Amino acid sequence: MTIVPLVKVNVVGILDDKEKVLETAQAFGMLHLIPLTSAQKDLEAVPQGLGRDAASALRWLMDCPAQRRPVTDHDRFDLDAVVAQTLENRKALKSCEDLIAWLGQRIRDVEPWGEFSFSDLAEIGDNRLWFYVVPTAKLKHVDPADKILEIVHKDRYRSYIVLLAPEEPPVSAMPVPRVHVGAESLSTLKRRHDDALIELEELELERQMLTKWRYVLAQNLAAARDRSARQRAGLETADVERLFVMQAWARRDQTEEIQDFAAEHDIAVLFEEVSQEDAPPTLLENAAAVEAGEDLVEFYQTPGYRDWDPSAIVYVSFVIFFGMIMTDGGYGLLLLLLLYLFRKRFAGSDLGRRMYRMSVWLMISTTAFGVATGSYFGVAPPPDSFLGHLKFMDLKDVDAMMKITLAIGVLHIVLANLVRAYHAETPSGRYQPVGWCLVALGGLATFLGAGTFLAEAGPAAVVLGLLTVGFYGSDRKVDSVRSGGLRVFDGLAALARIVNIFSDVLSYMRLFALGLAAASLAETINNLSGQLNAAVPGIGILIAIAVLTLGHGINIGLGLIAGCVHGLRLNVIEFFNWGLKDEGKPFRPFKKEETRL
Structure with missing residues (x-):
C-alpha cells in the first residue's frame, strides 16, 4: 500500500494544435490536469x-x-x-x-357553464359577464335586487351563476369571489x-x-x-499569443513515457518536483487482493498526498467488522452461493471485479464468525456435534463479548496511531500518537487485568501516555515566558482528546450489539414460525415457511445494511480520526472512457 509519487508536467505547444494535443493526451490517459485559467465562473458556466x-x-x-x-x-x-x-x-x-x-x-x-362565447360589448350595452360558483349553503345570501343574474347550472353542492354588469361588482355583492372562466369556449x-x-x-x-x-x-x-x-x-489551459500551456500531475515513474509522448507529437515538456506550496492529488496503489480498499477509503475521504495509504488496513478491518455484525454461518453460505451464481454480472468492469472479490471475503468472514458463535439461520447446533465443537464464542455472554469488542477497538486505534507516528516528520507528530497508544493500552489493561499485575501497570501506562501527549502537545519553540505559556496551553489542548479516545473505543461495542441483535432476531423468527406451525394444523407449515423466508430475508437485508454502514463507519470515523492528519483530493486522469457495449 502506497501513495504514488507525482511530478508536475508543463506542456507547451502551438495554439492551432491544441485540440489535437488534448485528444492525444486524453488517449494517453496518464495526466491529472491542473486548471490554469482564472475565469472560474466562465468555466462553471460552460x-x-x-x-x-x-x-x-x-x-x-x-x-x-x-x-x-x-x-x-x-x-x-x-x-x-x-x-x-x-x-x-x-x-x-x-x-x-x-x-x-x-x-x-x-x-x-368550464363544462358546468355550458357552451358560450363572448358577444361584442356594444351588442349587450357594454355589459360584461361575471362568473360565480356559489355553494348551496350560501345561495340564500345572494340578493337578486338590482342585479341581472342567471343560474346556468346547478348540482347537489353548488350553483353556477352568471352576473351581467358593465364593471366588476364589489366584493360585497356576492357571498363568494368571482372565478375566471377564460375567453375560450368549451x-x-x-x-x-x-x-x-x-x-x-x-x-x-x-x-x-x-x-x-x-x-x-x-x-x-x-x-x-x-x-x-x-x-x-x-478552457483550463493558458493561451498566450500563438502558444498554449497545459499543466498536469503525473506519476514520477512515467516521465520517460511522457517524454516519448511529447517527442512523438512535437510538443515541449518540462518536469517539476513537488514543492511545499503544492497540493498534489493523491494516487493510491495497492495489490489486486486489497485493491477494493481504495474504493472504501475514497468513499469517505482521500488521504493527503503527504499522508499514508490506509487502504489495506481498512479493507481487512472492514471484512472482519462486517463478519462480526452479520455473524451467521447460514447467511454467509447462502450469500456465497448467490455470489457464485451471479458472478458473471461482476465481470464487466474493474470495479465490478474488485467488488466481487471483496464480497466473497465479506461472506467468508460472516460464515467464519457464524461458525465461531454457533449460529446457522438462528439455529444453534447440538453441543456434542461437529459444528457444536467448532463454537468457541457465545454472543449471549455479555461480559466476554464486551471485553473482545473493546480490545478490538483499542487495537484498531493503537494501530492507527502507530502508523501515523511512523509516517510523521516532527517530534509532536511522532510522540503524541505514541502517548495515545499508551493511554489506550493502559486503559484496556486496567479493565481486563483485574487481580493481576496489569491492574497496576495499566494506570501507570495511562499516566505516562498523558504526560507524553501533554509534553509533545506541539512543536512550539520555548524561548520566552509567553511562548512557554503557549506551549503549556498546547499541551492541555492536546490532552482534551482523552474524551475522544474514550468515546471512540466505546463505539466498537456496536460490533457486539449488532451481532447479538441479528442473532436474536433470527432466533425469534424461528420460534415464531414454529409456533405458527403448531397453532394451525395442515396449512400452518406453509405459513411457517412464508414467515421463515420473509423474516430471514429481512434479517439478511438489515445485516447487510448494518455491516456496510457500521463496518465502514468504524474505519472512516474512528480509525481515520486517529490515523490521518490531512484530507486530499483523488487523482483523476484525463483519459478516454471505456466503451461498454
Missing part, C-alpha cells in the same frame, strides 16, 4: 456538452415502453442529429403532456384537447422510431463524453 446530452437522450430512449429493432450500422448514424432530435422529442412530448393536463382541467372548470377547449392528444400520439410514435438508434448511441456515448471533457479541458 454547459456539460454533448456527453450529458447523449446520456439523457439514451436514457429517454431506453425508457420507451415500445422498442424498435436496433440499427447496428455505424455508417448510418449521426450522433449530433440523433441526440438533438431525441432531446427535442422529449421536450415536445413533456410540453404536450402538460398542455393536455392543463386543457383537461380547463374543460372540467368547444374550442375540447378541440384543442383532441389536437393535443393526436400530437402526443405522433410524438410517442416518433420516440419509438428513434429507439432504433439506442444501440449505436450507447456505443458512441463514451465518445460524446470524451468530446465534452476535451472542450472543458481546453
Whole structure:
C-alpha cells in the first residue's frame, strides 16, 4: 500500500494544435490536469456538452415502453442529429403532456357553464359577464335586487351563476369571489384537447422510431463524453499569443513515457518536483487482493498526498467488522452461493471485479464468525456435534463479548496511531500518537487485568501516555515566558482528546450489539414460525415457511445494511480520526472512457 509519487508536467505547444494535443493526451490517459485559467465562473458556466446530452437522450430512449429493432450500422448514424432530435422529442412530448393536463382541467372548470362565447360589448350595452360558483349553503345570501343574474347550472353542492354588469361588482355583492372562466369556449377547449392528444400520439410514435438508434448511441456515448471533457479541458489551459500551456500531475515513474509522448507529437515538456506550496492529488496503489480498499477509503475521504495509504488496513478491518455484525454461518453460505451464481454480472468492469472479490471475503468472514458463535439461520447446533465443537464464542455472554469488542477497538486505534507516528516528520507528530497508544493500552489493561499485575501497570501506562501527549502537545519553540505559556496551553489542548479516545473505543461495542441483535432476531423468527406451525394444523407449515423466508430475508437485508454502514463507519470515523492528519483530493486522469457495449 502506497501513495504514488507525482511530478508536475508543463506542456507547451502551438495554439492551432491544441485540440489535437488534448485528444492525444486524453488517449494517453496518464495526466491529472491542473486548471490554469482564472475565469472560474466562465468555466462553471460552460454547459456539460454533448456527453450529458447523449446520456439523457439514451436514457429517454431506453425508457420507451415500445422498442424498435436496433440499427447496428455505424455508417448510418449521426450522433449530433440523433441526440438533438431525441432531446427535442422529449421536450415536445413533456410540453404536450402538460398542455393536455392543463386543457383537461380547463374543460372540467368550464363544462358546468355550458357552451358560450363572448358577444361584442356594444351588442349587450357594454355589459360584461361575471362568473360565480356559489355553494348551496350560501345561495340564500345572494340578493337578486338590482342585479341581472342567471343560474346556468346547478348540482347537489353548488350553483353556477352568471352576473351581467358593465364593471366588476364589489366584493360585497356576492357571498363568494368571482372565478375566471377564460375567453375560450368549451368547444374550442375540447378541440384543442383532441389536437393535443393526436400530437402526443405522433410524438410517442416518433420516440419509438428513434429507439432504433439506442444501440449505436450507447456505443458512441463514451465518445460524446470524451468530446465534452476535451472542450472543458481546453478552457483550463493558458493561451498566450500563438502558444498554449497545459499543466498536469503525473506519476514520477512515467516521465520517460511522457517524454516519448511529447517527442512523438512535437510538443515541449518540462518536469517539476513537488514543492511545499503544492497540493498534489493523491494516487493510491495497492495489490489486486486489497485493491477494493481504495474504493472504501475514497468513499469517505482521500488521504493527503503527504499522508499514508490506509487502504489495506481498512479493507481487512472492514471484512472482519462486517463478519462480526452479520455473524451467521447460514447467511454467509447462502450469500456465497448467490455470489457464485451471479458472478458473471461482476465481470464487466474493474470495479465490478474488485467488488466481487471483496464480497466473497465479506461472506467468508460472516460464515467464519457464524461458525465461531454457533449460529446457522438462528439455529444453534447440538453441543456434542461437529459444528457444536467448532463454537468457541457465545454472543449471549455479555461480559466476554464486551471485553473482545473493546480490545478490538483499542487495537484498531493503537494501530492507527502507530502508523501515523511512523509516517510523521516532527517530534509532536511522532510522540503524541505514541502517548495515545499508551493511554489506550493502559486503559484496556486496567479493565481486563483485574487481580493481576496489569491492574497496576495499566494506570501507570495511562499516566505516562498523558504526560507524553501533554509534553509533545506541539512543536512550539520555548524561548520566552509567553511562548512557554503557549506551549503549556498546547499541551492541555492536546490532552482534551482523552474524551475522544474514550468515546471512540466505546463505539466498537456496536460490533457486539449488532451481532447479538441479528442473532436474536433470527432466533425469534424461528420460534415464531414454529409456533405458527403448531397453532394451525395442515396449512400452518406453509405459513411457517412464508414467515421463515420473509423474516430471514429481512434479517439478511438489515445485516447487510448494518455491516456496510457500521463496518465502514468504524474505519472512516474512528480509525481515520486517529490515523490521518490531512484530507486530499483523488487523482483523476484525463483519459478516454471505456466503451461498454
